[in-house]
Each structure stands twice: as C-alpha cells, then as structure tokens.
Amino acid sequence: MITIYGAARSRATRNIWFLKECGAEWRHVPVVQHYRADRAPGEWHTRSPEFLALSPEGAIPVLEHDGLVLGESLAINLYLAEVVGGDMGPRGAAERGRMVAAALYAATSVETQAIRILYTHMDGKADTDAGRAEIDAACVALRRPLAVLEARIAAEGHPVGGRFTVADVNLAEVLRYAQGAPGLIAEFPAVAAWLAAAQARPAFRAMWAMREAEPA
Ligand SMILES: N[C@@H](CCC(=O)N[C@@H](CS)C(=O)NCC(=O)O)C(=O)O
Incomplete structure (x- = not known):
C-alpha cells in the first residue's frame, strides 16, 4: 500500500x-x-x-x-x-529525462520565486509597499522561466510528451504559488489556459x- x-x-x-x-x-x-x-x-x-x-x-x-x-x-x-x-509516466529514457528536468526546473527556477509571492500573501503584506516590491521582484525573476514554459506549451500543449503527465502536476502545483501576483500568469496566455485546465481537472x-x- x-x-x-x-x-x-x-x-x-x-x-x-x-x-x-x-x-x-x-x-x-x-x-x-x-x-x-x-x-x-x-x-x-x-x-x-x-x-x-x-x-x-x-x-x-x-x-x-x-x-x-x-x-x-x-x-x-x-x-x-x-x-x-x-x-502519465515516461514512455522511455528521453521522456524520463525531460520529466526529471521539468521537476528540477520547477524546484530551482520557479519555486523559490513563486514562494516569495505566496509568503507575502500569507504574511498579510501583499497590500503594503514592501509586499508589492517583494512580489514585483519575484515576478521579474519568474518571467524568463514562464516564457520558456509558454513556448513549450504553445507548441506541444503540455510540458512533456504532448499529453497530460506527471510533469503537468509538478509544474502546475509549483506555479500555483505565483498566482497571487496580479496579472503575472495572464502575460503568458498558453500557460494561463494550461494552468486553468489543469486546475479544472476532477483530481x-x-x-x-x-x-x-x-x-x-
Ligand atoms: N523540497 C521539499 C520541501 C519540504 C518542506 O519544506 N515541507 C514543509 C511543509 S510544505 C515542511 O515539512 N516543513 C516542516 C516544518 O516546518 O515543520 C519538498 O518538496 O518536499
């Protein structure tokens, strides 16, 4: 079990x-x-x-x-x-490599910045000048990884393999922390539509x- x-x-x-x-x-x-x-x-x-x-x-x-x-x-x-x-798992070594890369990308390039946004909200500071500055700085750092994801999803519909896989869950759940940054995700329309679809799934x-x- x-x-x-x-x-x-x-x-x-x-x-x-x-x-x-x-x-x-x-x-x-x-x-x-x-x-x-x-x-x-x-x-x-x-x-x-x-x-x-x-x-x-x-x-x-x-x-x-x-x-x-x-x-x-x-x-x-x-x-x-x-x-x-x-x-939803890898079909072979190449996909396994891409799924591991997606997880590491989520952990290293996305999570640290996304969590700054989340914590600013959790600390009740999102509507203060210091909080807005913190969120803005995180957004600046997140635009490059989001642009990379935007290109991939616009081309293939999903981060790996052109289908819903573990990479969708790993990336979407980390990116969720950044949804508290006003307008950030909307700057990336393919990511925005993909994230909305992921979060509409029954699971x-x-x-x-x-x-x-x-x-x-
Ligand atoms: N990189 C780890 C982070 C694990 C982590 O920090 N978890 C937090 C909760 S989300 C925790 O257990 N904190 C322990 C504590 O503060 O008592 C992972 O993704 O699993």
Whole structure:
C-alpha cells in the first residue's frame, strides 16, 4: 500500500493530486508542520519522534511504499509516475529525462520565486509597499522561466510528451504559488489556459476539497 505522510495544507498537495489522477489506492497520514501542531491535536507533526524515526529531515511529504521511504514531493511524484502513473509516466529514457528536468526546473527556477509571492500573501503584506516590491521582484525573476514554459506549451500543449503527465502536476502545483501576483500568469496566455485546465481537472478539485477540509 502506498502511504503519504503530510497534511493537505502542505506540498503533499502535489502527491495527493497526482495519486487522484492515477486512481491508485493509498493511505493518508496527515502529519502537520510542527508550527501548526495545534491545528491537529493528536496527529503527528514534523517534530514528533514517530515521524522523525521515519524521516529524520522532519519535512513533509514523505512516501512509504514496499519498504521504500522517500522524501521530496516532486521526486515522490516521479516515482509514483513509474509505479502507478501509466501513460502519465515516461514512455522511455528521453521522456524520463525531460520529466526529471521539468521537476528540477520547477524546484530551482520557479519555486523559490513563486514562494516569495505566496509568503507575502500569507504574511498579510501583499497590500503594503514592501509586499508589492517583494512580489514585483519575484515576478521579474519568474518571467524568463514562464516564457520558456509558454513556448513549450504553445507548441506541444503540455510540458512533456504532448499529453497530460506527471510533469503537468509538478509544474502546475509549483506555479500555483505565483498566482497571487496580479496579472503575472495572464502575460503568458498558453500557460494561463494550461494552468486553468489543469486546475479544472476532477483530481485537482478533489485534492483541493481535501485541503479545504483541513483547518487553515
Ligand atoms: N523540497 C521539499 C520541501 C519540504 C518542506 O519544506 N515541507 C514543509 C511543509 S510544505 C515542511 O515539512 N516543513 C516542516 C516544518 O516546518 O515543520 C519538498 O518538496 O518536499
């Protein structure tokens, strides 16, 4: 049985969405961030000894499957794509390379900047001068990766393979953090349409409902 440790109000959304796309059977252990431990009394959090025994990193999400314990949300999805993803996984070595590249691109070129936008909103600073400056700076850094993605999606419809794959989920869930930057995504019409279609998928909606059901 596949087990995902990690509340839906975390990067576990990437894995929950993808598992719902796969229609695979899985078990959810909603470990919360240690600073949100009061939101889930009785549940494990990221500093609980039981969780640290499984994952000394103390970070969610973590996957457990057939004796494998794996961290890193995007790597977890790449693994799931191979074991339960069917055609959402790679058809060969070239696609595998592109899917790994898409995940690394999401983690290195997109996430750091996108998360600045998210945190500015979470800190309640988006409507302050400092917050607007922070969001603007992140947007400047994101326009190049977004332009690269725009060209790929305009040509092929999807990041890899011309079909919906694990690369769509990994990139879309990281890009979601940048949606709080007014007008940014709309500057890239192919990306905007692709992201809207991805977030309209039943599996995304089901993941989102699960997330919303958890205490904020
Ligand atoms: N690069 C990691 C980041 C994992 C991470 O930082 N997770 C956060 C929650 S989204 C966490 O576990 N924080 C632990 C804590 O602050 O208690 C991934 O993508 O899985």
